[in-house]
Amino acid sequence: MYVLYWVFALLAQGIGLALLTVAGRDDLRLIGMIAFTGLIGARALSTAGLLSLCGEDRPAAFTSVIVALWFAAVVVSRLAGFDSVANVASFYIAAFTVAIYGFYFMAKNLHALKGPFRQSLMAIFVVEALTCLALLSAYNLQQEPPSLGSATTSVALITGFVLFSLKGFLAVWLTVERLESDLRDLAFSDPLTGVLNRRGVVDEIEKMSQRSAKSDQFAFFSLDLDDFKSINDVHGHNAGDRALVNFTHVVRQCLRERDIFGRTGGEEFAIFTRVTDRNTAGQIAERIRSTLEATTFHEDGHELRMTVSIGVTLMRGRIGNIESMLSEADRALYQAKGDGRNRIVFYDGPTPQPAQSADREVALAV
Secondary structure, eight states: OHHHHHHHHHHHHHHHHHHHHHHOSOTTSHHHHHHHHHHHHHHHHHHHHHHHTTTOSOHHHHHHHHHHHHHHHHHHHHHTTOTTTHHHHHHHHHHHHHHHHHHHHHHHTGGGSOHHHHHHHHHHHHHHHHHHHHHHHHHHHOSSOOOTTSHHHHHHHHHHHHHHHHHHHHHHHHHHHHHHHHHHHHHHBOTTTSSBOHHHHHHHHHHHHHTOOTTOEEEEEEEEETTHHHHHHHHOHHHHHHHHHHHHHHHHHHSOTTSEEEEOSSSEEEEEEEESSHHHHHHHHHHHHHHHHHOEEEETTEEEEOOEEEEEEEEESSOSOHHHHHHHHHHHHHHHHHTTSSOEEEOOSSSOEEOGGGOOOOOOOO
């Protein structure tokens, strides 16, 4: 969408500058009105397109309001007796509004962009607002009517071109960043649940491991929904998909934001987190198990309850062999399944040990 807005912004800018050169000194004629309308339209369209990349969902309305403000400012300026500078003054009033809104939108949506983008955009809008005020004052202080050959007009055209170009550069830069982010999401995220996929889990574990100290202790959880096949058989695959999504919501409520959580298979999931000791890992696993067991879902008028089996392995420092860690957690998970499901088992060497806090057996109830 932003590309479309910038195409129209370039067209409006070109038309406005072209008409301005033939409008002459008498900028109150119709051709001058159209020229300045094109120029303010270009400012509004370029800013609307840029803000649409940052989450602005009403760029068309924003552009329309700015153009309407320009016309209103022209009328007020002419009624106030500023005949020779009405169009110019109205243009900078509207342009100042564009910059102020851009700054306000960025300040209100600080989470929309990373630091460098946010700071650069906010700086551009501040400079644009100050430039509009300075040029508006300069034109009003001139003894002669505005002309294309004046020094003030030359400065106005140069600063306008620079700011317009900077916005375009940031728009391209932001688009590339968003494209890379989308590609990363496709490569490392599960499209159904929105959590990490197996590749994403491994990648995040490697990053966390590289930042860890030798004394840090971690827990890896391998989770598997019990009797998940029965949900698909009884209610259909769409219900099974919704069950997986509901499961991820439950788990997320039990985890911290920095914990790594992802889907590693059909109904298999994994969690990697920093813990203080074995007891903490057991508490996290039990919180997930008990919360899911107590949660009721509704599907086709039926109550659906799900349970989960969890295998846990602990390690310290940097993870040298991630696949070995996954294998250890899987062995504990298989033990939990074999012992009756809906339980937690820790890997403690060749023979995994069940967690004392989760030794009950609860069957899947549909």
